[in-house]
Amino acid sequence: MRTRRFIAIIRRLTIKPLLAGLLIMLLPAYASATNHWLAPLLQHHPLVGKIYSLEQQTFISEAELFSQLQKTPYVLVGEKHDNPDHHRLEEKILIALSSEAPAHIVFEMLTDEQQPLISTLHPNDTLKQMYQKLQWNGKGWPWNDYGPLINTAVQQGASITAGNISSALLKKIYQQGSTAAELATSRFNSMLSIPRMVREKILDQVYQSHCETMPKDQLTPMLNIQLARDASMAHAMISDVQTEETQRPSILIAGSFHTQKNIGVPLHLSQLTRQRIKTLRLTEVSETDENPGDYATSLEADYIWFTPKQLDIDYCAGLRAKTARQPEP
Numbered sequence: 190m191r192t193r194r195f196i197a198i199i200r201r202l203t204i205k206p207l208l209a210g211l212l213i214m215l216l217p218a219y220a221s222a223t224n225h226w227l228a229p230l231l232q233h234h235p236l237v238g239k240i241y242s243l244e245q246q247t248f249i250s251e252a253e254l255f256s257q258l259q260k261t262p263y264v265l266v267g268e269k270h271d272n273p274d275h276h277r278l279e280e281k282i283l284i285a286l287s288s289e290a291p292a293h294i295v296f297e298m299l300t301d302e303q304q305p306l307i308s309t310l311h312p313n314d315t316l317k318q319m320y321q322k323l324q325w326n327g328k329g330w331p332w333n334d335y336g337p338l339i340n341t342a343v344q345q346g347a348s349i350t351a352g353n354i355s356s357a358l359l360k361k362i363y364q365q366g367s368t369a370a371e372l373a374t375s376r377f378n379s380m381l382s383i384p385r386m387v388r389e390k391i392l393d394q395v396y397q398s399h400c401e402t403m404p405k406d407q408l409t410p411m412l413n414i415q416l417a418r419d420a421s422m423a424h425a426m427i428s429d430v431q432t433e434e435t436q437r438p439s440i441l442i443a444g445s446f447h448t449q450k451n452i453g454v455p456l457h458l459s460q461l462t463r464q465r466i467k468t469l470r471l472t473e474v475s476e477t478d479e480n481p482g483d484y485a486t487s488l489e490a491d492y493i494w495f496t497p498k499q500l501d502i503d504y505c506a507g508l509r510a511k512t513a514r515q516p517e518p
Contacts (some may be wrong), residue, residue: 191250192195195292198282200473201229217279224361225238225297226238226274226496226497227273227274227277228236228272228273228274228473228496228497228498228499229497229499230497230498230500230501231473231474231475231476231497231498232497232498234474234476234479234495235479236474236479236481236495237474237495237496237497238496239481239494239495239497240253240254240492240493240494240495241481241492241493241495242254242491242492243481243485243486243487243490243491243493244487246482248309248481249492251285254469254492254494255282255285255286258264258282258285258438258467258469259286259288259289259438260465261438261465261466261467262438262439262462262464262465263426263438263441263458263462263464263465263466263467264435264438264439264440264441264468264469265441265448265454265455265458265466265467265468265469266279266282266284266440266441266442266443266448266468266469267442267443267444267445267446267447267448267449267469267470267471267490268442268443268444268445268466268471269445269471269472269473269499270330270334270444271319271334271499271500272471272473272496272498272499273334273499274471274496274497274499275471275496276334276335276337276338278471278494278496279338279372279442279471280338280341281439282440282469283338283341283342283345284289284341284345286438286440287345287346287347290437291345291346291347291348291437291439292342292345292347292437292438292439292440293347293348293349293350293426293429293437293440294342294347294348294349294350294438294439294441294442294490295349295350295351295352295422295425295426295439295440295441295442295443296335296339296349296350296351296352296353296442296443297352297353297418297422297441297442297443297444297447298326298329298330298335298353298442299323299349299350299351299352300351300353300354300355300356300499301351301353301354301355301394301421302351302355303323303324303351304350304351306322306323306324307323307349307350307351309322310322310323310339310349312343312344314340314343315482316332316336316337316340318429319336319339319340319343320332320336323339330418333427338442338492342405348405348429350425350426350428350429351424352418352421352422352426352441352443353418353421353422354418358371358417359414360416362410362413362414362417363410363411363413363414364410365370366409366410366413367380367413372417375424376420376421376424377417377421377424378420378460379419379420379423379424379456379457379460379461380407380416380417380420380457381467382460383416383456383457385398387451387452387456388412388416390414390451390452391412391416391452392408392409392412393405394446394452394518395408395412395415396408397510398446398464399411400504400505400508400509401505402508418447419447419453419454419456419457420457422441422443422447422454422457423454423458423460423461424455424457424461425441426439426441426454426458426461427439427458427461427462441454445470445471445472448468448470448490449468449470449489449490450468450488450489450490450491451470451488451489455468459469467491467492468489468491468492469490469491469492469493469494470484470485470489470490470493470494471483471494471496472485472493472494472495472496473495473496473497473498473499474495474496474498475496475498481493481495
């Protein structure tokens with residue numbers, strides 16, 4: 190794509206990182222002339238492309254957003270996994286926040302099993318080589334979506350940490366719940382302090398994400414998994430040892446459910462650090478909502494960056510139909 194080709198040209202220039210970051214900020218004007226948005230639906234919605242500060246209750250520019258985030262030790266970026274514009278914006282965010290010093294980046298898409306493999310990545314690797322080195326889970330996370338993002342992180346000299354837990358541990362938590370021995374470690378300590386009210390909110394969201402087709406009491410294992418994942422990602426974010434003199438942003442790339450301030454990783458992270466935490470939610474616009482305040486509150490996110498919509502699908506229709514066809518036990 191032309192935008193990524195332009196980024197590649199900038200990377201090859203022998204200029205200071207700060208100047209490179211400033212050039213990246215010029216991309217909106219360049220991209221708008223080359224079919225800026227990839228998601229096909231609601232491209233002309235009045236909120237598309239705008240950034241809204243929930244704290245300031247006003248729209249801000251990209252330059253203002255990046256300036257504010259560069260001063261923030263911990264930045265959480267929440268995405269909708271199947272929206273290609275979210276991945277392109279994440280690439281831009283990583284470059285901007287690495288303009289002064291290489292960032293520390295945590296990916297939900299990488300598990301602790303892959304952590305040793307991350308150190309084998311090299312800036313001269315092709316995307317195919319990176320895919321092979323990481324033993325990437327292409328079924329769960331399409332490489333076309335995340336390969337360029339991993340490559341950008343490597344090219345920027347970022348420190349990369351896996352945020353998610355292994356499939357083996359997921360299975361164990363599903364079967365044993367909070368009694369799984371692995372959860373009795375510092376990596377998961379923050380789970381113990383999540384209030385009951387928050388747990389109930391998470392369970393409600395899990396229930397809704399399963400299209401209300403299963404009784405809530407059967408979804409408790411999924412609640413435990415959600416809490417364990419959030420705790421793991423928070424712990425990964427503080428794994429990059431820093432001093433005030435060498436402070437660099439620690440950035441999480443994850444689904445917006447994980448980055449939500451009042452139920453997700455920020456609740457775990459706030460137990461581990463007293464430094465500033467900011468959440469940026471990449472959000473698809475809705476045809477019926479033109480007020481930015483309709484999408485989130487300041488209790489859920491700090492910033493919203495609006496994009497077109499990728500798909501107009503009722504994800505629950507098929508699942509409900511399948512459930513209805515199943516015989517009674």
